[in-house]
Amino acid sequence: MFEKKSIQGAYFALAAYLTWGIAPLYFKLLTHVGAIEILIQRVLWSLLLLLGILAYTGQLKKLKVSKKQLAILFCSALLLTSNWLIFIYAVLDNNIAGTSLGYFINPLVSVLLGMIFLGERLRAIQWLALIIATAGILVQLAYHGKIPLSALSLAFSFGFYGLIRKNLNLHAVAGLTLETLLVAPIALAGLLWLFSHQTLVFAQQDMSTDILLILGSFVTTVPLLCFAAAINRLSLTAVGIFQYIAPSISLLIAVIIYHEPFGIDKIITFGCIWVALGLFSVEAIHYQRRLQRRS
Numbered sequence: 001m002f003e004k005k006s007i008q009g010a011y012f013a014l015a016a017y018l019t020w021g022i023a024p025l026y027f028k029l030l031t032h033v034g035a036i037e038i039l040i041q042r043v044l045w046s047l048l049l050l051l052g053i054l055a056y057t058g059q060l061k062k063l064k065v066s067k068k069q070l071a072i073l074f075c076s077a078l079l080l081t082s083n084w085l086i087f088i089y090a091v092l093d094n095n096i097a098g099t100s101l102g103y104f105i106n107p108l109v110s111v112l113l114g115m116i117f118l119g120e121r122l123r124a125i126q127w128l129a130l131i132i133a134t135a136g137i138l139v140q141l142a143y144h145g146k147i148p149l150s151a152l153s154l155a156f157s158f159g160f161y162g163l164i165r166k167n168l169n170l171h172a173v174a175g176l177t178l179e180t181l182l183v184a185p186i187a188l189a190g191l192l193w194l195f196s197h198q199t200l201v202f203a204q205q206d207m208s209t210d211i212l213l214i215l216g217s218f219v220t221t222v223p224l225l226c227f228a229a230a231i232n233r234l235s236l237t238a239v240g241i242f243q244y245i246a247p248s249i250s251l252l253i254a255v256i257i258y259h260e261p262f263g264i265d266k267i268i269t270f271g272c273i274w275v276a277l278g279l280f281s282v283e284a285i286h287y288q289r290r291l292q293r294r295s
Contacts, residue, residue, distance in 0.1 A: 009233025013242040016226035019219070021249025024099070026219050027091040028258070029212055033201045035088040037194060038216065041202060042084065043180055043187040045217035050177040053221070062174035069168060070178070076164040077179035083157040090150045096254035097262065102154030103247040104273045108133050108280065109159035117163060125283035129276040136272025143265035172228035176221075241281065 030038050054060045065073070090099045108130055114120040122130070140148050168175065194200040202213055230242070251270075254260040 005233045009230045010242075012226045013230035013234060014245070016223040016230060017242050017245040018249065019223040019226070020246035022253070023219055024091045024096045024250055024253055025257075026212070026215070027088055030209070031092055032205075033209065033213070035085060035092055036190065037199075037201055038088050038213070039081070039085050040187045040190045040194070041213040042216040042220055043081065043183055044191070045214050046220045047177070047180045047184050049217040049221050050173060050180060053173055053225075054177060059171065059174065062171045063178060065170070065178065069170070070182075072164060072168060073170075073175070073178050074182045076161055076168075077182045079157050079161040079164065080179055081183050083154060083161065086150060086153045086157065090154070094258065094260060095150055096250055096258060097260050097266065098148055098150040099154060100247040100251040100254060101148060101270065101273065102151035103158075103250070104244070104270070104277060105133060105137075105151060105155040106158050107243065108273075108276060109155040110162055111280070113159050113163050123283065123287070125279055129280040129283075132272050132279070133276040136269040136276070139265055139268045139272070148269075172224065172231075173221075176224060244277065 027038065051060075054062065087099055090096070111120075111122065111126055112130060115122050137147060137152070140146070165175065170178075191200070202210055255262050
């Protein structure tokens with residue numbers, strides 16, 4: 001039974017990270033729409049889908065939270081929405097490789113934030129991994145005279161999002177529904193603004209564009225549901241190993257399909273990040289095994 005549960009979890013994790021990995025292909029189909037409207041449509045259609053899922057599964061009561069939790073969720077909603085917007089902008093700006101770098105960096109950023117805000121102590125190998133990753137970022141600064149802002153913005157916005165959501169202990173779908181509900185009025189105001197300025201694309205051009213915008217809700221929700229199912233069937237360490245699938249696929253898409261430049265500077269930067277992640281992952285696995293032996 002345990003083995004069957006683990007196999008199911010692996011399939012769910014694969015489905016989630018494969019979907020996130022190929023997501024740039026979807027957004028590339030909407031380059032004629034613009035990042036702001038894509039985000040607005042993504043928020044509004046996702047809200048309808050999420051509410052439908054909760055209603056169908058009889059879990060609408062899970063939307064009841066305290067005022068304190070609601071205030072915290074508003075902060076996490078702003079971070080998540082910002083993360084979405086940065087990602088969309090980067091993809092439309094032919095910087096899929098930058099998004100890949102951001103999500104490769106994210107696990108290391110989460111460790112750093114845990115140290116700063118949760119008082120978690122870093123072990124020697126974790127420090128080494130962070131130093132190597134930082135060296136990789138500094139290569140971009142030395143080579144281009146600027147740091148990869150889109151990558152760091154993605155990594156830190158999602159890192160802070162995870163930090164805020166860490167202790168809320170909310171149902172995965174209900175939590176996302178509440179976050180989406182909280183930013184929906186802003187999205188609706190943006191939709192009305194676009195319509196009043198005659199720059200709204202939805203329902204103004206062709207049906208294929210409308211369908212693609214509506215499908216943004218599935219691009220958002222389906223991998224989340226798969227991820228939640230994987231978390232319930234696998235250890236966090238096992239799920240953590242799968243997380244490198246998505247940015248790896250995105251990087252291949254960037255270089256092979258869209259021919260984004262991948263010169264020596266990026267080779268060195270990504271190489272540093274991969275070495276850091278390798279050290280970080282191996283150390284985490286050995287550390288968990290040591291804890292299990294002691295218990």
